[in-house]
Amino acid sequence: MSYKYFEEYNEEITENMKNNFQEIIKGVGENPDREGIVKTPERAAKAMQFLTQGYSMDAEEILKKAVFEESYDEMVVVKDIELYSLCEHHMLPFFGKAHIAYIPNGKIIGLSKLPRVVDVFARRLQVQERLTHDILECLNETLQPQGVAVVIEAVHMCMMMRGVQKQNSATTTSGFRGQFKEIETRNEFLKLISSDLR
Ligand SMILES: Nc1nc2c(ncn2[C@@H]2O[C@H](COP(=O)(O)OP(=O)(O)OP(=O)(O)O)[C@@H](O)[C@H]2O)c(=O)[nH]1
Numbered sequence: 001m002s003y004k005y006f007e008e009y010n011e012e013i014t015e016n017m018k019n020n021f022q023e024i025i026k027g028v029g030e031n032p033d034r035e036g037i038v039k040t041p042e043r044a045a046k047a048m049q050f051l052t053q054g055y056s057m058d059a060e061e062i063l064k065k066a067v068f069e070e071s072y073d074e075m076v077v078v079k080d081i082e083l084y085s086l087c088e089h090h091m092l093p094f095f096g097k098a099h100i101a102y103i104p105n106g107k108i109i110g111l112s113k114l115p116r117v118v119d120v121f122a123r124r125l126q127v128q129e130r131l132t133h134d135i136l137e138c139l140n141e142t143l144q145p146q147g148v149a150v151v152i153e154a155v156h157m158c159m160m161m162r163g164v165q166k167q168n169s170a171t172t173t174s175g176f177r178g179q180f181k182e183i184e185t186r187n188e189f190l191k192l193i194s195s196d197l198r
């Protein structure tokens with residue numbers, strides 16, 4: 001994945017976060033001056049900014065750059081869009097796949113913009129439900145399609161590495177607007193995302 005829209009780390013934020021990560025390193029009982037760790041606060045500060053870069057992105061701006069007038073009015077499905085996010089409760093990763101479909105209403109969107117919109121909202125502190133909803137509403141408002149659907153399947157490290165420590169449970173969330181409220185359209189979408197075709 002390339003991040004054309006993430007240009008530079010903010011020096012002041014990096015410095016502040018660096019100091020905080022130094023405290024965390026001390027807190028876990030490590031020596032912050034140990035050779036392998038001495039640069040870790042800065043690396044972690046930069047990693048955290050990368051992982052939350054969605055706050056400085058505007059999804060509608062990204063989408064608007066690639067909206068084309070077109071009379072195609074069948075379902076468009078982009079499935080298996082990998083996503084990485086941080087849960088807002090523990091700041092631990094959750095990750096998985098998003099599947100998106102829409103039925104155009106005179107306008108289509110450049111295909112790459114759908115994964116970009118997923119990243120804009122995933123690269124924040126999130127819960128899976130809100131992530132699903134954010135993507136859905138953004139596409140609905142920007143494209144005003146005949147219908148839009150989003151399904152996200154993800155696993156949460158906060159449920160795997162700690163807490164209940166369940167390694168095999170995955171969470172599915174979904175949202176449907178417009179024609180996808182109709183069972184036949186919804187089923188067609190669900191069938192398409194469960195096929196093995198790539
Ligand atoms: N609905 C939802 N819950 C989430 C998500 N990510 C993490 N959580 C949950 O957020 C909840 C926070 O609950 P708390 O009881 O405040 O925190 P906790 O004591 O760390 O909870 P445990 O994880 O059960 O140990 C937990 O149930 C997590 O599983 C998410 O994306 N959606």
Ligand SMILES: [Zn+2]
Pocket residue numbers: 087088089090091092156158159
């Ligand atoms: Zn969590």
